[in-house]
Amino acid sequence: MNGFAQGLLSALLRDTHLIAPQLFLMVVATLMLWPGDLFFNRNEKHKWAPITLVILAITAFLVSRTADGEGFSRMFRNDGLTRGFQMLCVAASAGTVLLSTRLLDSLKQQTVEYYALILFSLAGMLFLCGASDLISVYFSIELMAICIYILVAYLRDRATSVEAGMKYFLLGAFSSGILVYGISLLYGAAGGTTTNLADLNQALALTPANSNLLVYAGVLMVLVGMAFKVAAVPFHMWSPDAYEGAPTPITAFMATAPKAAALAAFLRVFGAGFHGVSSDWVLPLTYIAGASMILGNVAAVRQESMKRLLAYSSIAHVGYMLLGVLSGDPMAGAQAVWLYMLIYIVMNTGAFAVVIYLQGKGEGERIEDFKGLGRKHPVLAFAMMIFLLSLAGIPPLVGFFGKFYLFKLAIEQGYVTLTVIALLTSAVSAYYYLGVVNQMYFKAPEGEAAPHGRRPGLHRHPCLHPGAGRHGLRALAAGLGGENLLGLVLSGGSVLRTHPQTPAQKPGRPGFALLRAGSPP
């Protein structure tokens, strides 16, 4: 007994470095809640924002320094995929914090809990990026999602916010139920011995023929549960309502960080865990991806609310990224998704920054509010145009390169019909993104306010306006220097490749070793 405890302790100590960033986040966030919060009085809560940014910077540093490896009974795995997506989550969280301060200031809603919840949620995402066991996938998702449920309902005196939180919570809980049921089916089908992804992959391939249906149902249920989390059609119903009701920075958060983490899990679960039974899920996932592209883009066309438009468009973007999951070459797929996600996070955060800037004046909720922005705030409008056109994937903006790389991969893998759908729907997306550009540049501003007129100090927050402009220029520069960006991903090693793996682990599938949740050689 004593020996067991000692063994457990030494195993814990041995593996702790793998989850250093998460541990750091959890400890610090707890300390923030108590006793940290005692040091700031009611009017000083906004100081938590810069502190959170510093914490995020330290987290990013820790993420970059964690070593490759696997631990905690092979529940968590740290490799290039983990770190690459962890970085995206940290960056998206930092963007959210930047966006939050001004809105919360103006609403007088600054509290430490807001920032602590973001950090807890981020810890869940960082776990999820590296989860290599269905159980750890499940609890990471829950840790991530429960914090977000609360954040969505954060403005608790607003009916829409509470309603959004409620809706998101109920559907989220429901989908978690499906997910965990699917996991239990797979656990049973694989002989009741393991939920580890690598083991499961082998066990599922060996299941007797009479449990095929069990495997099929299990895989489909896991697929459904995960599709709920990334808001892919037809499991997207919660997302427009939740997006619209949530405080706008949280909308930006939901549209970026959890999606990055959930896609990482998608890549790992389906690329590594269910690879052997890919015939069970490739077709449904194809339909899910295609439907997400079509419905997301078509529904976005009819929206009048800017946040709903971005919500539907994010459904479509998830559809594009699922192309990467479908790819039979998990390494290339992960790289393409990573690049797309990076670009998507930057552009989406930028677009939300503009929306929040306008919301500071009681505008920005509706697309009509963008009327004449080109004349009132040329820099802001130009940045917004760059974000939107980049999201639409118009060259030479960086968004084009993200799409190009993803679609190139999909064609290479033979998903030609799906790629044609993706391309045509991205032409549709140009329609609604340009609709906003129309409003900004082709319509006169209402009441023709003087461009140098009132500009209250509140609205010239240092983080937002110039930041948005910088983002825009960066998008342009990154597009023109596409080489660097693609080089980053392709050589890509540096971001996504793990320690040298033996490619012989599974003959005929080079690159598969990358995502394989098996033990390092």
Place this chain on the structure above:
Amino acid sequence: MFTANTTLMLVATFLPVLGALVLLLVPKDQRRIFEIGSLLVMIASLLLSLPFWFGYDRASDAVQWFQAWTWIPALGVKFSVGMDGISLLLWLLTTFIGPIAIACSFKSIEERHKEYYIWMLVLQTAMLGVFITQDMFLFYLFWEVMLVPMYFLIGIWGGPQKLYAAIKLFLYTLAGSVLMLVAILAIYFLQHKATGSYNFSLESFQQMAPIIAQQSKTYQHLMALAFFIGFAIKVPMFPFHTWLPDAHVQAPTAGSVILAAILLKMGTYGFVRFLLPILPGATKDLMPWFIGLSLIGIIYGALVAMIQKDMKKLVAYSSVSHLGLCMLGLFALNPYGIKGGLFQMINHGISTSGLFLAVGIVYERRHTRMIADFGGLSKSMPIYATIFMIMTMSSIGLPLLNGFIGEGMILMGAFQSFPIYAVVATLGIILGAAYMLWMFQRVMFGPITAVNEKMEDLNLREILYFAPLVAAAFWIGLYPKPLMDVMDAPVRKLVEQVNPGFHAAEALAAKQAAAARLGMRGMAAPAAHHEPAPAGHGAAPAGHQAPAAPHAAPAHGGGH
């Protein structure tokens, strides 16, 4: 200093966008600076492009001034530029139209001058870029980038329905070009499978033709259709033409001019450069459909143009008809047809932009374009009426003017390949003469109203920007040989790519014809024994030269 080389080509191409960057720094109420500045930039770009006309080696069919720089090595994308005769002509047409488009905007653009001239300059660089690029990826980039400025030009400075027109233009073209992108990628991967290397260069794509020909028919046809739709939307061919009248009618005059003169040419250029050489087999398989659509375009465009009440819309539909003719020439797949098609591209650029400018003139003065509002303008605006007449005549293909040469060659080519269709196409030309002359008659002659009597004739600026168009129309009409020489070698190469052995067969046919003539002469005068030698000697090179010297065409055409 100004010898034609790659550097100068890049300078001439990117000068407009550099000018736009400089103008970006000028405060926005300095209207004059924007007008004169952008005009000077365009003229400078034109002057820098002239050495290429003289420096082009007409004997070679290679891509000249070629240079490639590594850009995205992992994908095999290179920044490679260069021109052959076909791209050279269109590139020069673009630099030629640039200053005219700027000069015609001085009065008609009343607001937001800074943005307008900056977008015009950006557009110019994007269009020039399309014609010099020798890399498929780069081509796609320029092709798409071009859309954004055009979208803003129509959307901000357009007519009452500008939003609708702008977004329609954008979406139609985007939808077409993403299909093209799929086809490009598919060939790219096929190439990887065949050769083991990733390469986007145009040359390597053209060399894929034999490998593509071994693929399944379905694959080939799908590729060809993807390219076809992408380019046909741009041309535009029936039934993808519906964006064109909207875009033309709503666009500001300069927008229409650029749209007609350059943007539509990108579609036809795409056919010549990509579809024909890369997928010759599939093109021939689908040829009946392509020709059918061209013919429908010719007739339908002409008929719809005839009933238009709006002058601009009439000219827009005439474009549909003229470009249908142009496509018919290209699809004839013989030297006359292709050269005629290329010629028609240049001619259409000159005469239709002239017509759009002319419509713009009366619109500036009266703010209406309805034919019914005018009449008797030849009395109040004699200079205008003269120029309008020249442009009308050039558009309907009157001998001595440019249109005649192009139409004549297209019909010659079409008769060689498919005589019946050529007859149908002739009908379109007759209809073309009818609607153009009818419009001219209704606008220029007849009783004059009091308002029209007070209309001012052209001022010096307007005459100045019409002058180059008129000069070009006469020059091409009277002495087309220089243009022919430039496109000679590349067209020869293209025909060889599409129809391998065409020239050899033609030379053989010419030789046989000459031999037959000799034989007959020999029968008539068997005594003259030493005569055949010099005659036979002369016939062979003539047969060789025949496709290269089309002005000798009638004699040659009689040969077989």
